[in-house]
Amino acid sequence: MYHEGSTTGVLLCHGFTGSPQSMRPWARYLADQGLTVSLPLLPGHGTRWQDLQHTGWQDWYATVDRELRVLLDRCEQVFVAGLSMGGALALRLAARHGDAISGVVVVNPATTFPKLEGYALPLVRHLVTSTKGIASDIRKPGVVETGYDRVPLHAAYSARNLFRLVRAELPQVTQPLLVLHSRVDHVVPPSDSQVVLDNVSSTDVTETVLEQSYHVATLDHDAERIFADSYGFFTRLATRMTARDGA
Template sequence: MTKYPIIEGAEPFYFEGNEIGILVSHGFTGTTHSVKPLGEAYHKAGYTVCGPRLKGHGTHYEDMETSTYQEWIQSVEEGYAWLKERCHTIFVVGLSMGGTLTLYMAENHPEIKGIVSINAAIDIPALNPQAFEADPHTRFLDSAGSDVKKENADEIGYDKTPVASLKELYKLLGIVKNDLPKITCPTLIFVSTEDHVVPPLNSTYITENISSAEKKAITLENSYHVATLDNDQQIIIDESLKFFKDYQ
């Protein structure tokens, strides 16, 4: 099997700071590039930050084709373990499928202090793998592209999506959706009003089905799916920093 190098700009990032840790996860077919501005802002505010590269991401879509949802979870778990060695308090933040993984972490680690989801996914009908199973010869689909409203702010990611990976994604979405009531920690939910990848109703469903007593949804009026690189980036940074301060 071909070994592909990591794409420049898609490397994992680790920033040492104080004893409060922030785990930041990128999304499906994406890279750490999409969430690094958040990581840098959190570190500037004093926090210890980890942005893991999900298995099969940031190299080549043929790498992704052979990775599983369990390996994506493991990538985040490894980042969490890195933070636990250094921090007494940990928050988790995620974009898109990174938001899904953030929800997964809260479902399985009740000690997490709080979570921030950004256009998180639990159901994406347009990407349901059943729609592509009729043609067994289809291995890759064209990716939706960088869904960013801001000019010249493209996300580093794959231009193809493996059908095998869609099947893995849907396994993860089903598990996380079923376990949403397990989430009890404070939760901040960002949702773009116009998102061409994950329907905004995903965030509505998440808000209504988690068990957290303290939860807040913030609408992003001037960004598409990759809001972390879009016009509302500063709103996400400012509001999440306020959230960490309120609940640390």
């Protein structure tokens, strides 16, 4: 999904087994403020969970990397943002693209994998096809995330490898960073956000605790705060860079 707006672009990355639906209200908010917004569908997502079984982190990352390059061609300043695994993808983009990216926003970023499940996964994924889903961890009544009801284990194994890779690359993240995480999250522990905060090299860092939301905070009670805070973050940095370039 593209919205052509200003010369400031934002790439939004959705989470594992989810879809752009979890990010669409955020994308619409930013587009309504006049920003250029990209919200790609990751390979293997948005169809059947069996399709995800045949993809891996390299496919997901290649998609957001390609979308980032399109935004960099169209915009003067580009930011990246992501939810859950999308946060991990955004952080890897930041680590690898450096100053080409003006800032990073992550919401409940995933950077670790449960130790017990992770230990067994290399073997179990060959014996068991899938396990119960993780979608729709939302506190707000009546709100549902569009996501798979099963997690394919081959894809989960690849996600685990992505998180390991991203943790190693966090010191290469130097851009201004906004981390928003829920106090209660039944999918990704809040300590994953602390891993990010403890290991990035960014000096302009803001942490916000979301008190009224679970994992899919972009659809939960704190959604409007995420939208407004991220827009404020983008405009603050865009204004600073414009002033610097004009000096």
